[in-house]
Amino acid sequence: MEAGSSSVSFPRVIIIGGGFGGIQLAKHLKDKEVQVLMLDRHNYHTFQPLLYQVATGGLEADSIAFPLRKIFKGQKNFIFRNAEVLSVIPERKAVETNIGEFYYDYLVIATGSDSNFFGSRELEHYTMPMKTIPESLNLRSMILQNLEESLIETDPVKKAALLNFVVTGGGPTGVELAGSLAELKRHVLRKDYPELNMDDMNIYLVEGSPVLLGPMSPQSQRSSCQFLEELGVKVMTDMRVSSYDGSKIVLSNGTEIVTKNVLWSAGVKGVVPGGIPMDRIVRGGRIKVDEYNRVSGYIDIFAIGDVASMSTEDYPNGHPGVAPVAMQQGKLLAENLVRIINRQEPVPFKYRDKGSMATIGRNRAVVDIGKIRFQGVFAWFVWMFVHLMSLVGFRNKLVVLVNWIWSYFSYDRGTRLIIRPFNRQSMTEDTQTK
Numbered sequence: 001m002e003a004g005s006s007s008v009s010f011p012r013v014i015i016i017g018g019g020f021g022g023i024q025l026a027k028h029l030k031d032k033e034v035q036v037l038m039l040d041r042h043n044y045h046t047f048q049p050l051l052y053q054v055a056t057g058g059l060e061a062d063s064i065a066f067p068l069r070k071i072f073k074g075q076k077n078f079i080f081r082n083a084e085v086l087s088v089i090p091e092r093k094a095v096e097t098n099i100g101e102f103y104y105d106y107l108v109i110a111t112g113s114d115s116n117f118f119g120s121r122e123l124e125h126y127t128m129p130m131k132t133i134p135e136s137l138n139l140r141s142m143i144l145q146n147l148e149e150s151l152i153e154t155d156p157v158k159k160a161a162l163l164n165f166v167v168t169g170g171g172p173t174g175v176e177l178a179g180s181l182a183e184l185k186r187h188v189l190r191k192d193y194p195e196l197n198m199d200d201m202n203i204y205l206v207e208g209s210p211v212l213l214g215p216m217s218p219q220s221q222r223s224s225c226q227f228l229e230e231l232g233v234k235v236m237t238d239m240r241v242s243s244y245d246g247s248k249i250v251l252s253n254g255t256e257i258v259t260k261n262v263l264w265s266a267g268v269k270g271v272v273p274g275g276i277p278m279d280r281i282v283r284g285g286r287i288k289v290d291e292y293n294r295v296s297g298y299i300d301i302f303a304i305g306d307v308a309s310m311s312t313e314d315y316p317n318g319h320p321g322v323a324p325v326a327m328q329q330g331k332l333l334a335e336n337l338v339r340i341i342n343r344q345e346p347v348p349f350k351y352r353d354k355g356s357m358a359t360i361g362r363n364r365a366v367v368d369i370g371k372i373r374f375q376g377v378f379a380w381f382v383w384m385f386v387h388l389m390s391l392v393g394f395r396n397k398l399v400v401l402v403n404w405i406w407s408y409f410s411y412d413r414g415t416r417l418i419i420r421p422f423n424r425q426s427m428t429e430d431t432q433t434k
Helices: 020-028 049-055 121-126 133-150 154-164 172-192 216-231 323-341 377-390 393-410 424-432
Strands: 013-018 035-040 044-046 065-067 077-081 085-089 093-099 102-103 106-109 112-114 164-168 202-206 235-238 240-246 248-251 256-258 261-264 268-270 287-288 302-304 308-309 355-359 366-371 372-375
Touching: 013 020, 020 035, 049 133, 049 172, 049 261, 049 377, 085 112, 106 323, 121 240, 133 154, 133 261, 154 164, 154 256, 164 172, 164 256, 172 216, 172 355, 216 235, 216 355, 216 366, 261 393, 268 287, 287 302, 323 393, 355 377, 372 377, 377 393
Parallel strands: 013 035, 013 106, 035 077, 106 302, 164 202, 164 261, 202 235, 287 308
Antiparallel strands: 044 065, 085 093, 093 102, 112 268, 240 248, 248 256, 355 366, 366 372
16 A cells, blocks of 8 residues: 555544554454554554563563564454654644655544653653663663673672662552562572672662552552562652662652662653644643544544543543553444444443552562452462463463463573663664654
8 A cells, every 4th residue: 555545445544553552443443344554663562561571581572562463464454554653634634654644534543651751851861761672671681781790890889879779650560660670689680690699789669659559449559568578679658759860869858879770660641643732732741532532623533542631520630541441442432433434423431440450579469350459369360360361462372371380480580681782872762763
């Protein structure tokens, strides 16, 4: 298909983004009288909830990624283009990309979210985010390279900086990452680095609010904190990062920690393509949409998932940025697009919250399902089952299961490889090309 042209008379639906929402939308448009064109700068779908396991050596990157073309193999009305979206041009119903322009009848923005540094260039440059597979591989390399460097460092302050790890943000990502680092220290690094005194390795979790896992129940909040402290993580709540210069982090209460390892998970913002007016963008860098996921002020542009902000009575600041929201919105929007094309009334979106969960290392997890709350070993198995079943592709499910079983019984992780050495400059260039 040539950019901007079409060989069929069916309405064209362009989906920007191959995340959870985009995939559900495209799948549920199968066999409908539409042409589906998906644009993504990667040719694969990333299972983001397990990125932290790639970063800490528990899984290889290809076990949580799946080719987008393979997902839609056999779907005759689906086309994929590996392209970077530069701008949306609503006046011409066009999407400008690095490979040309594409015209749409209906546009769906499903670009997800990215790390939010709240305007701090310093934090953006020196801290390590973890929203993509390349970023997770950078993080893994940085952790291992700093451990290797600590073996030959003789200056005690510089050595401490290499062995101090600060995770910012007490949401599920931060909690799971801190717990995984603690497990790595406890079961793996002691064997890999017998020359190091592992008591010199410190893991801090910094959260700006008084509790961890804010949206979850008080029981889960308390249990998550207790589990982390049992693993040796130093939990610091009601504190924010004031500054970080690459060697020393300063917190809002004046605490200073020398560290070369600041792992950023303190906030996210929507990835909004150019061309969307600023007055349509609200809190968290998200696009304001109505109850049908239609972008405010347009009849043919929609947004779903993390990038969309739908204000409702239950969620005045928009729905949580989790996969189930994106998936449910994608499925309903597919049905609504067919209704709109057939000149029928669309159905408003209502989120069905199926619960929240987080894992904090081996045999430790917290789960909230409705009014049911449970923690510990059973919660950990529930967490594993849900995430395993949510992975795309049988091979990925099998590979992850085998890795988890091996790690459970051997207390080991098999992917402690520095395949792509971390370089601060290349990371900055990757960030600038997003």
